[in-house]
Amino acid sequence: MSTFLGIPTAPGGVGHLRGSEAFPVAARRGLADAQLRQNLGNATATIRAKRAAVVGEVPDWEALRDAGQAAKADAMLRLDRLLEQLEARVTEGGGVVHWARDAAEANRIVTGLVQATGATEVVKVKSMVTDEIGLNDALAEAGIAAHETDLAELIVQLGHDRPSHILVPAIHRNRQEIREIFLREMPDADPALTDEPAALAEAARLHLRRRFLSARVGISGANFAVAETGTLCVVESEGNGRMCLTLPETLITVMGIEKVVPTWADLGVFLQLLPRSSTGERMNPYTSMWTGVTPGDGPQQFHLVLLDNGRTAALADPTGRQALHCIRCSACLNVCPVYERTGGHAYGSVYPGPIGAILSPQLTGVEANASLPYASSLCGACYEVCPVKIDIPSVLVHLRARHVDALRDRPLPGAEQIAMAAASWVMASPGRFAAAQRMGRLGRVLARKGRIRRLPPPLSAWTAARDAPVPPAGTFRQWWRDEHGDAS
């Protein structure tokens, strides 16, 4: 694997979590896109301010965060039993539970269920996990059209694009771009459509209403599942999700196994933490919950697909398993200086930003997304805002260590290992270290206006992205000798 200052630059990944390019390469393109940076800067600044205002209203916010963290940690410790409890309660309620080891198995199950209804179209609630497994492509291969109904997901789908944010998948698009997409891709769009938000929302509403009324199958993800009652929960802002969850005859929910919470009391904590951290609202406009099926009310067939796809491997890592606590609020993205400048596409993963940098490598295996744990300045802003107190910086460092440990097993050492071995040899001897310091002072001849802007290869890799400090005229040892006599 090629590296730049130890950061992998070769592509890696598996399935839909695969980045076609490694982060450092893809990030450069995002950094060069001034429009993208402006769209992202405006959007994240607005969401950050809203979040800060509503979080500031809650006197026991820190206690709520502690409660959320404790509930998630407890759920992970007994995940197997909670999932069996969930399965039993859903089955008692008239639903059918399916278990999927990986993306291929989940896609096979969902495709088979849709085919059994005879439907050739489905409507979808915004769902990251179905993006993770590439469900839309799998359905298309089987001749089934999947229509996204969340406004932002609809924009992404019509624009033949990829989501770039957990909560606002089309955050990289501005109003003018959305208007152009609608006019180009919606046959029923009014040619006089303006880029006013209300006009764009109305165009989407008219377009989607026809889909809802004809759909026989709805597909959703789930924000939470309550083990004690078998209740599924989806939160959203538009009401389109509720249409998907209630109008079709058949509802298929695909859920990562980490979404289970033990009790309704736990759910109460998360329903307070999530809206304030994500949309900056006091509560979600639409919170839909259902338990099995109810005769004469809503879908009469309900299937729950429980997906592993790398989650049990993450669970086996005592440090890394924190990533499974995530409630997908996106607060960490909105405060991340790296995300704000590169955008979500640079991560090459369904899960962008700080959470993507710790979750995706664990779902695929660290080597398959090895550049992502380095996509951070480790400033800690993500940890401060995370509503369930995931210590993202510590997990990033832990995953970097796992990556470095894996490289140690290679038959031939890489450039970084050779450099570290040389540094270790130099620092092991006071004489060699003093000689290296004297040699380092030669670098002063490269200084211009108090900086070294360019070093010769291989050190040029360092100055390609930053200036190097100018070595001081005298070493610490010389200063000590001058001040105190002989250093020994």
Ligand code: SF4
């Ligand atoms: S890691 Fe924390 S802040 Fe980031 S999306 Fe998940 S819950 Fe939200």
